[in-house]
Each structure stands twice: as structure tokens, then as C-alpha cells.
Amino acid sequence: MSFKKPTRRQVLLGSLATTVLAPLSYILSVTFGGYATRTGLKFLTSKEAAIAEALGEVMIPEENAIGVSIYQIDFANEVDRFLSVMPSHNRNGASLLFWIVEHLFPLRCFYFRKFTRLTIAERYKILSRFDESPSVGNRALVRGLKAFVHLIYYNHPKVIGQIEIGKDCTK
Amino acid sequence: MIRRPEEFDSDFNLDTDVVVVGAGPGGGAAAYVLASAGRKVVVLELGGHFSPKDFTKDGIDALTNLYQDGGQRFTLGNAFFVTMFGKGVGGGSLVNSAISFKPPDKVVKFWADQGNLKDFSPESLKPFVEKVQKKINIEILDVSKLGRNNTVFKEGLEKLGFKGGVVPRNTLGCVACGRCFYGCPSGAKQSVDKNFISKAMGAGTDVYTYARVSRIDINEKTNQFESLMAVIYDPKTLKTKCRLTVNAKHLVLAGGAVGTPSLLMKNKICNSSGQVGQNFRCHPSTSVTGIFDEPIMGYRSVVQGYYSDEFFDKDILLETYWAPAGMFGLTIPGMGKGPVEVMKNYKNFAGCGAMIRDESSGSLSFEGEKVQIKYVLNERDLKLLTEGMFRSAEVLLAAGAKTIYADNPLKSKFESLTELRNFFDQNKNLGPDIVREGNHGLGTCRMGEDPRKSVVNSFGRSHDIKNLWIFDVSTFPGALGVNPQVTIMTLALRGAEYLDGNFH
Ligand SMILES: Cc1cc2nc3c(=O)[nH]c(=O)nc-3n(C[C@H](O)[C@H](O)[C@H](O)COP(=O)(O)OP(=O)(O)OC[C@H]3O[C@@H](n4cnc5c(N)ncnc54)[C@H](O)[C@@H]3O)c2cc1C
Ligand code: SF4
Numbered sequence: 001m002s003f004k005k006p007t008r009r010q011v012l013l014g015s016l017a018t019t020v021l022a023p024l025s026y027i028l029s030v031t032f033g034g035y036a037t038r039t040g041l042k043f044l045t046s047k048e049a050a051i052a053e054a055l056g057e058v059m060i061p062e063e064n065a066i067g068v069s070i071y072q073i074d075f076a077n078e079v080d081r082f083l084s085v086m087p088s089h090n091r092n093g094a095s096l097l098f099w100i101v102e103h104l105f106p107l108r109c110f111y112f113r114k115f116t117r118l119t120i121a122e123r124y125k126i127l128s129r130f131d132e133s134p135s136v137g138n139r140a141l142v143r144g145l146k147a148f149v150h151l152i153y154y155n156h157p158k159v160i161g162q163i164e165i166g167k168d169c170t171k
Numbered sequence: 172m173i174r175r176p177e178e179f180d181s182d183f184n185l186d187t188d189v190v191v192v193g194a195g196p197g198g199g200a201a202a203y204v205l206a207s208a209g210r211k212v213v214v215l216e217l218g219g220h221f222s223p224k225d226f227t228k229d230g231i232d233a234l235t236n237l238y239q240d241g242g243q244r245f246t247l248g249n250a251f252f253v254t255m256f257g258k259g260v261g262g263g264s265l266v267n268s269a270i271s272f273k274p275p276d277k278v279v280k281f282w283a284d285q286g287n288l289k290d291f292s293p294e295s296l297k298p299f300v301e302k303v304q305k306k307i308n309i310e311i312l313d314v315s316k317l318g319r320n321n322t323v324f325k326e327g328l329e330k331l332g333f334k335g336g337v338v339p340r341n342t343l344g345c346v347a348c349g350r351c352f353y354g355c356p357s358g359a360k361q362s363v364d365k366n367f368i369s370k371a372m373g374a375g376t377d378v379y380t381y382a383r384v385s386r387i388d389i390n391e392k393t394n395q396f397e398s399l400m401a402v403i404y405d406p407k408t409l410k411t412k413c414r415l416t417v418n419a420k421h422l423v424l425a426g427g428a429v430g431t432p433s434l435l436m437k438n439k440i441c442n443s444s445g446q447v448g449q450n451f452r453c454h455p456s457t458s459v460t461g462i463f464d465e466p467i468m469g470y471r472s473v474v475q476g477y478y479s480d481e482f483f484d485k486d487i488l489l490e491t492y493w494a495p496a497g498m499f500g501l502t503i504p505g506m507g508k509g510p511v512e513v514m515k516n517y518k519n520f521a522g523c524g525a526m527i528r529d530e531s532s533g534s535l536s537f538e539g540e541k542v543q544i545k546y547v548l549n550e551r552d553l554k555l556l557t558e559g560m561f562r563s564a565e566v567l568l569a570a571g572a573k574t575i576y577a578d579n580p581l582k583s584k585f586e587s588l589t590e591l592r593n594f595f596d597q598n599k600n601l602g603p604d605i606v607r608e609g610n611h612g613l614g615t616c617r618m619g620e621d622p623r624k625s626v627v628n629s630f631g632r633s634h635d636i637k638n639l640w641i642f643d644v645s646t647f648p649g650a651l652g653v654n655p656q657v658t659i660m661t662l663a664l665r666g667a668e669y670l671d672g673n674f675h
């Protein structure tokens with residue numbers, strides 16, 4: 001099988017985006033950023049909780065067929081519960097990933113706003129671009145995020161209750 | 172007896188004959204042999220001790236309590252996939268699907284030749300295999316009790332003329348609840364805490380839970396193991412409660428394919444061969460989801476109850492597969508509403524997959540607590556995985572699936588056998604994206620008789636430190652091709668009997 005190799009122009013634009021625009025976007029975000037404060041979080045900062053929720057909103061839209069939204073399961077708190085008992089390197093890895101999503105992902109579609117400030121459609125476009133990318137690394141990144149969101153969402157008893165139809169044989 | 176952190180407030184010391192690190196299949200079987208032979212044994216285990224009522228549907232609890240690093244260990248290389256390791260008294264046997272295949276003759280012979288292993292043949296291993304099978308209670312369920320996820324697979328195999336059978340599993344009265352990966356809530360699964368470890372405890376062994384071993388002390392003059400240090404921590408806060416030092420005549424490492432090399436590398440011991448942390452293999456697997464018109468209710472089926480060894484000569488093993496819903500979501504391509512729409516039909520899903528005996532080889536490196544698993548799949552293995560994906564999809568389509576999701580970068584949805592066969596005729600290597608997981612990490616302290624090429628001999632004894640032994644999956648000289656727990660216990664029984672016979 002062969003994947004399309006990125007063109008030289010794409011590579012140049014990509015490196016420009018990461019080296020110049022990323023720090024710029026970070027500075028802008030720190031200066032003009034703002035997140036609703038969440039209480040009761042053990043590990044996630046309120047910013048990270050917002051980023052987790054922003055990812056959840058794209059992958060599990062509110063108007064979904066299962067009828068349970070990410071807000072109904074308090075998605076960000078579930079992420080927090082998952083991460084709070086992890087070894088520190090996993091938690092730090094997650095923090096880094098959230099940062100990348102918030103500040104670098106938008107550049108993929110030349111949006112110069114933070115991920116959490118984009119509309120769901122814009123975020124969807126970014127994630128789909130990554131998912132369809134010729135680079136295995138890009139695809140792996142977005143699949144990793146999808147795995148993470150799915151793991152949290154579909155493991156919630158409220159969601160399981162909706163999809164596992166039939167008598168529970170362990171009771 | 173099980174010892175828990177709440178019993179201890181200050182540092183303490185123990186003296187014993189043998190200290191075992193890790194209470195999984197390897198450590199459990201070794202503790203049983205040595206304690207039954209009258210040796211004083213202490214077992215130290217990173218995780219807790221659980222009973223069936225602790226195993227709930229709360230997936231996040233299960234991942235954090237029963238898996239090392241919350242199940243979030245990934246390979247880095249040309250593929251990025253999860254490789255999970257259990258923790259707790261029982262180790263991987265707490266969360267595995269209870270599949271209990273014996274070591275395949277062809278692989279045992281291959282290992283023996285490759286490592287020039289002494290007295291290592293299907294015949295010489297047979298008495299140990301039989302002992303394991305008896306102790307862990309192999310059950311072959313009647314097909315009628317397997318649940319529909321397994322019987323549709325069986326029907327597909329029959330339509331295609333592929334051979335197969337009911338998977339032998341270590342259970343006692345399995346009720347087919349589809350929840351093996353989160354611990355068995357009915358107590359049917361005969362994980363090693365229920366047999367080997369409970370027997371060892373009956374013979375006086377103490378098992379210290381939430382005890383993370385970090386330091387191993389070697390006497391520089393004698394080049395012998397002397398003592399080790401473990402931290403006992405509070406499972407809720409992860410904070411250290413106290414330190415435990417164990418002085419022992421022998422050290423058995425059974426921390427698994429990551430735990431054991433991690434200890435050796437951090438303590439800079441037993442690595443004159445340079446092979447510690449090398450030769451990592453994991454039986455990478457791929458899976459497909461079939462959507463049927465009828466309810467399959469895989470969550471009321473034996474998790475992995477039926478298999479096909481039709482392609483085993485090529486190193487591909489097909490097995491049914493049921494996983495928590497989050498894992499299924501991943502096989503549905505795309506993002507957003509589409510996959511969620513498909514998940515609405517969860518009750519009509521059937522799952523199966525293919526696992527390969529990989530020749531690709533990886534290596535581990537450690538930075539503090541963190542492990543990096545570098546693993547690059549070679550072309551041979553990618554082709555085997557692609558064929559495995561094809562065969563899995565073929566079986567479910569033959570069984571009557573209306574749609575197949577076989578997630579890959581080129582085409583993921585199939586609705587007929589013709590469409591499927593045409594596609595796979597033209598695409599023999601779909602690349603690394605199709606790997607779902609590789610949950611049989613192994614080989615990172617491989618055995619062999621040549622100290623320049625291996626870490627331990629075929630009885631698990633370190634070439635470098637004569638009273639240090641390894642009885643776990645890390646000693647496998649290569650991939651096995653079938654689920655490994657019976658082989659691990661077989662080698663642990665054999666090695667521990669040898670240790671007992673050569674105690675002084
Ligand atoms: C989800 C899943 C499903 C599987 N299904 C099957 C199956 O159906 N059949 C099969 O044959 N195999 C299966 N396997 C694989 C099998 O369970 C493992 O290969 C097996 O458990 C390995 O045994 P082990 O004794 O070598 O190590 P482990 O089972 O990994 O045990 C090692 C133990 O050591 C502990 N430990 C590690 N480091 C330290 C330390 N520093 N201090 C103290 N303790 C430590 C760990 O917590 C762990 O409990 C599965 C694995 C997984 C993850
Ligand atoms: S299917 Fe259910 S009852 Fe059977 S062994 Fe697995 S968890 Fe236990």
C-alpha cells in the first residue's frame with residue numbers, strides 16, 4: 001500500500017505553522033484566553049477540562065443516536081477521575097496532549113483561535129483532516145484521542161444502560 | 172495471607188527463603204511450588220487483592236485498579252497501539268479472557284532449537300502442562316452456552332469450511348457475561364489468585380499488596396542477591412506509607428514483560444548479554460465488527476469462546492472477540508455522529524479478530540516510572556495482519572453479517588463477500604493502522620543456554636546472578652502464537668521445581 005507523500009509546499013507550511021504560529025497562538029491565548037472555572041477537579045485544570053469537553057463535543061455530538069450527551073455524564077469529571085489515579089508520566093502526557101490540541105491543532109486548518117474557541121464544525125474539520133492525513137503519526141494522534149473519548153463515554157453506566165439491551169446475566 | 176497497606180505505618184524488615192516479585196501467572200505458580208515444598212515465601216505485588224464483588228461495570232475503576240498505568244501503554248514505532256498489562260493479585264489472569272491453550276509443539280521445538288535449550292521439548296514439558304491444566308480448571312463449555320457472538324463465528328467457519336473449536340478456558344461455571352476484561356463478577360474465572368496463590372497462602376505464604384519493588388541489592392563480593400526494597404503505598408492517594416526490606420536466599424522476578432526488565436535495568440543487573448528489554452513481542456492483533464439483522468448481544472457471550480486454527484501454519488490465529496463498548500467504537504471509522512449512529516445498533520454487533528505470531532521485534536527503555544516501548548512492525552507481519560483482517564471479515568460475512576467494519580486507511584465498510592474479496596485481492600498490506608492491540612507483551616528477558624545471547628537459562632536462572640530467577644512471560648525466546656498464560660505457568664512450575672532441587 002502506498003500513502004501520498006506530502007509535497008514540499010505542505011512540509012514547508014507545516015514547519016512554518018509549528019515554529020512561528022504556534023508560539024504566537026500560545027501567547028495570544030494566554031493573554032486573551034478565558035475558561036469557566038470548574039470546581040472539584042483533582043487533576044485537570046479548568047482549561048484542560050474545557051479542552052476535554054471540546055473534544056467530546058465533536059466526537060459525541062449532543063444530538064446523538066444513543067440519546068446520552070457528554071454533559072449528562074459530566075464528561076470532563078470522568079476524564080479527571082480516569083487521569084487522577086494514573087502515574088504522573090501519564091498525567092503529564094495527557095496535559096501535553098491537551099496543550100497541543102488547544103494551541104496547535106487549529107493551525108492544521110489555518111484557524112488562529114484556540115480549539116475551544118472554534119465551532120463544533122470547525123473542530124470536526126480539523127480532526128477529520130488529521131484522520132485522513134497521509135501521515136501515520138497524524139492519524140495515530142487523532143485515533144488516540146478518539147480512543148480516549150470513546151473509552152470514557154462508552155464506559156459510563158448511563159451509556160452502557162442505553163446500548164446493552166437484554167437481561168444482565170451476572171445479577 | 173493477604174497483607175494490606177492499612178496494617179503498616181512504619182518501615183519494617185522481613186527474612187525469608189524466597190521473595191517473589193509479582194503475583195501473576197508466573198509468580199503465582201512459582202510461589203505455589205516453593206511454598207508447597209516447605210520453603211518460606213513472601214510475595215510482593217504492585218496492585219491490590221480483589222473479590223468478585225469489586226468487579227463492577229465501571230470501566231474507569233476497572234482500568235485504574237486492574238491495569239498497570241491504567242491500561243494506557245502504547246507502542247511507538249510505525250504503529251501506535253495499546254499494549255495492556257494486568258495488575259493485582261492474579262496479575263494478567265484477573266483481566267484476561269481465560270483462554271488456556273497449551274504451548275504449540277511447533278513453537279516449543281523452534282524455541283528449543285533457537286536457544287539450544289536443555290531438556291526442552293513438547294514431551295518434557297507435558298507433565299507440567301498437565302499439572303497446570305488441572306490446577307486452573309480447564310473448562311470446555313458446550314456450544315449452547317457460549318452466546319451468539321461465538322456461535323455466529325462458528326457458523327461462518329463452517330460455511331467456509333475452516334476448522335475451529337470451542338476455546339479451552341480456565342473457568343468454573345462461566346455465565347457468559349462478556350466482561351472478562353474488567354474482572355469476573357461471577358467468580359467463575361479461575362485466575363491464579365483462586366488456585367496457585369491461595370494454595371501458597373495455605374502453605375504459609377504472605378502476599379503484600381500495593382507493594383512496589385524498586386531496589387534490588389546484590390552483594391558485590393559474592394555476586395549474589397541479598398535483599399530488596401519495596402514501597403508500600405496508599406492506593407487512594409498513591410502516597411508512600413512505608414518501606415519494606417526483604418532479605419532472602421533467592422529472588423524470583425515475575426513482574427511480567429515490562430515489570431521485570433524495568434527492575435533489572437534500573438538496578439543495572441543481569442544484563443551482561445545486553446538482552447534485557449530487547450526482543451519485545453506482543454502478538455499484535457486486528458479486529459472487525461460485523462452488524463447482523465438479529466440481536467447478537469456479545470455482552471451476554473463468552474468474551475473469546477471460539478477459535479479457528481485454519482491459518483495457524485501461517486502464524487495467524489482467529490478468535491472471537493468481545494470488548495467493552497469503547498473499544499468497538501474504535502473499529503467504526505470516522506468521527507462525530509456517524510460512529511455514534513452505528514453504535515446505536517450495539518446489540519447487533521459481532522466481533523472477531525486475528526492475532527499473529529510476530530517476528531517483528533521491539534525494545535523497552537525506562538525513564539523513572541515511565542516505559543517507552545519501541546516496536547516496528549515488519550512487512551511480513553503487516554501482511555499477516557492484513558490477511559487476518561480479511562479472514563475475520565470473511566467469516567462474519569459468511570455467517571450473515573449485513574455490514575462489516577474493518578477499519579483501515581483505504582476502505583472500511585463491506586457489504587458482500589465479493590466486494591471484500593476483490594478489495595483484499597488487491598491490497599495485501601494495509602499498513603500499521605489496522606493493529607488494534609498487542610496484549611501479550613513478552614520476550615524482554617529471553618531464555619537461552621548461551622549467556623552472551625540470553626538473560627536466563629531454560630530453567631529461568633540468571634546467567635549473571637545465580638540466586639536470581641525469572642519466572643514470567645519475559646523469558647519467552649520468541650512469540651508463541653497462542654495466548655500465553657498456560658505456557659507461562661508451565662515454565663514457572665518447571666523452573667520453580669528446579670530451584671527447589673538446587674536451593675543451596
Ligand atoms: C486484556 C488481556 C487479555 C488477555 N487474555 C489472555 C487470555 O485469554 N489467555 C492468555 O493465555 N493470556 C491472555 N493475556 C495475557 C496474559 O494474561 C499475560 O501474558 C500473563 O498474565 C502474563 O503473566 P506474568 O506472570 O508473566 O505477568 P503478569 O500477569 O503481568 O503479572 C506480573 C505482576 O507483577 C506485578 N508487578 C510488576 N512490577 C512490579 C514491581 N516493581 N513490584 C511489585 N509488583 C510488580 C504486576 O502488578 C503484575 O500483577 C491477556 C492479557 C491482557 C492484558
Ligand atoms: S464471560 Fe463473564 S462469567 Fe465468564 S469468565 Fe468472563 S467475566 Fe467470568
